[in-house]
Amino acid sequence: MKTKLARALNPSLRIQAIRNVLGAACGACAGATVAAALVFGAGLAVAATTQPVGVAFVYLGNPGDAGWTYAHEQGVKEVEAKFGDKVKVTRVENVPESADSERVFRDLAAKGNRIVVGSSFGFQDFELKVAKDFPDTVFEHATGFKKAGNFATYDVRTYQSAYLAGLVAGYTTKSNTLGFVGSVPVPEVVRNINAFTMGARSVNPNARVKVVWINSWFDPGREKQAAETLIGQGADVLIQNTDSTATMQTAEQKKVHAFGWDSNMKKFGPNAQLGACVSNWGVYYTHLVDQVMANRWTNAPVWWGLKEHAIDLADINTNAVSPVAQKALSQKRDDIISGKFDPFAGPITDQAGAVKVAAGKSLSDAELLRLNWFVQGVDGTLPK
Numbered sequence: 001m002k003t004k005l006a007r008a009l010n011p012s013l014r015i016q017a018i019r020n021v022l023g024a025a026c027g028a029c030a031g032a033t034v035a036a037a038l039v040f041g042a043g044l045a046v047a048a049t050t051q052p053v054g055v056a057f058v059y060l061g062n063p064g065d066a067g068w069t070y071a072h073e074q075g076v077k078e079v080e081a082k083f084g085d086k087v088k089v090t091r092v093e094n095v096p097e098s099a100d101s102e103r104v105f106r107d108l109a110a111k112g113n114r115i116v117v118g119s120s121f122g123f124q125d126f127e128l129k130v131a132k133d134f135p136d137t138v139f140e141h142a143t144g145f146k147k148a149g150n151f152a153t154y155d156v157r158t159y160q161s162a163y164l165a166g167l168v169a170g171y172t173t174k175s176n177t178l179g180f181v182g183s184v185p186v187p188e189v190v191r192n193i194n195a196f197t198m199g200a201r202s203v204n205p206n207a208r209v210k211v212v213w214i215n216s217w218f219d220p221g222r223e224k225q226a227a228e229t230l231i232g233q234g235a236d237v238l239i240q241n242t243d244s245t246a247t248m249q250t251a252e253q254k255k256v257h258a259f260g261w262d263s264n265m266k267k268f269g270p271n272a273q274l275g276a277c278v279s280n281w282g283v284y285y286t287h288l289v290d291q292v293m294a295n296r297w298t299n300a301p302v303w304w305g306l307k308e309h310a311i312d313l314a315d316i317n318t319n320a321v322s323p324v325a326q327k328a329l330s331q332k333r334d335d336i337i338s339g340k341f342d343p344f345a346g347p348i349t350d351q352a353g354a355v356k357v358a359a360g361k362s363l364s365d366a367e368l369l370r371l372n373w374f375v376q377g378v379d380g381t382l383p384k
Contacts, residue, residue, distance in 0.1 A: 052088040054113035055079065055289060058104055058127075060120040061218070062093045067243040068217070069093075071263045072119045072142075075281030082286050086293075097122025102130055109134040115292055117285075118142065127151070138292055143188065145369065147299055154284055157305030158188070159195040159368075160336055161277040162239070163343040164313040165259045166199025167332055168274055169207070169237040171325035172257060176206045179230030181223055181240040181247050182213045185383045187371045189241045195343050196239055197377045203328060210235060211380030220246040231256055237274070248272060257320060264315050275316045283310045303365065307337045344368060349376045 063073035073091075080089055090113060095101050097120060105127050108116050115138045118127040124144040131139040131151040144153040169178050178200055180193050193211060200207040210233055212226040223246035227238055231254050238258040240247040245268040251258035252269035260266065260276030284304060291297040304310035313333070316326060335341035346357035351374045357363055363371070374382060 052086055053083075053115070053289070053293060054088050054090065054111070055115045055117070056090040056092070056108040056113040057117045057119060058095050058101065058108070058123060059091060059093045060095060060097060060122070061243075066245050066260070066263050066265050066268065068262045069119070069243075071279045072281050074263070075283075075285045078282030079285045079289055083289060087289060095123075097126075099126065102126040105130040105139075106133070109137045109139075114138065115140065115289065117288075138288075138297055140288060145301075147301065149299060152299040152301060154288075154302040154304075156279050156281070156284075156310040157303060158277065158279065158311055159191040159343060160305045161311045161313045162192040163195040163199035163336075164329055164333060165239055165275060165277055166196035166201075166209075167203055168199075168313070168316070168321055168325055168329055169196070169239070169257075169259075170200035170202065170204035171322060171328070172274060172320065173200075173204065173207060173237050175234045175236045176204065176208060177234040177236065178207060178209045179227070179233070179235030179238040180209055180211045180380075181226045181230070181238065181242055182211050182380075183217045183240075183242045184215055185213065187369055190371045190374070190382065191368055192241050193378060194371070194375045197375055198343060198348070199332075201377045203325075207377065209378050209380075211378060213383060214242065215383075216242070218243040220244040223247050224250050227251065227258075228254070239277075245269075259313075260315075266315055271320075273315070273317055274320055275313045277311070278314045279311050280309060283308060305336075306333060307339075350374060351376055351378060 057076055059069045061069045063070045076089060079087060090108065092104050095104050101123050105116060109130060117140045119142045121143045124141050124146060127139055127141055128146055128148060128151055131148055135150055137150060139151045141153050143155045180196060182189055182193065197209040210230055212229050214222040214226050216222060223242050223244055227247045227250035230238060236256045238247055238251050238256065240261045245265050248258050248260060248265040248269040251272035256272065257274045258269055258272045260273055262279050264276040264278055266273045284302060306312060332341065342362045344357065344363040346361045347355060347359040348357035350356050353376060356373065372382065
């Protein structure tokens, strides 16, 4: 099995960065379509030339055959398929989230790439530093929250697919115990745990979600141990917010169910997989290149979800998911897309039973970006 390196080799650095900066930065990144966003100026316009546009992508790992980097690679392939010889795509793999990444970003910009993309959170500060020295280059960063004139962030609303997975899990579980293999305790992961739990309890109020943290984005050995621990605690449906296929493979071996994460993992658990929470990065990457080519790029942060086809719960296992669950899943997906339903609409209570979101209210994007509490139904603690 081909694998990839961790998305965050130093999760503690990522956690501290969020704690130090996120509260102040959220307000700036909350509006994904802010009308007042800076427009890429005339000095940054794509020159009329027959030369292909250079587009460079920096990966923390190698694409492998599943998971985070694999999903980004599929998106890059969509760029190549759509634009053909109008673009020249460069990939740099196995770049650590450290000062060494600055050298990579600087080299790519110096070589004349029109667009430089950092696909992992820990690249943010290093990429931003380089962006300030290359004002005529478009820099894009995945899952971050900072912004500059030629530096923007993008992400997908994975919590929407996590909610749908929870709904399916709530219908499917026989033990009413669900398991979540958590990576590192940042708002992104807390959102997904909460959404999964609320989705399950929306159709099965007796469902509980147990969480085991591995404090890493990628550690197949610890992911396997976490999955085995959860199964030992009675969980018969698992989900992960980690990058390897270990959870799915363990579920297959132990004859329980699981969900693919970031990409379809069915081939690693053909009987275990109930569906896959897939991220479709190509939707945004092709949009990004198109916007730059048309001189319409802005630095407004982008956070796309089901409506934009950026994420979904795909490849439903019809042998294991009941027709009732499939119908409910389809309806809930439609309701999220239409705006009729928001996974984080109140009333929502926390683990202690205190109302955190009142009826008729919803968490704003800024609040979602700094979420640091668990909803009722989660069995587990949020590490400090």
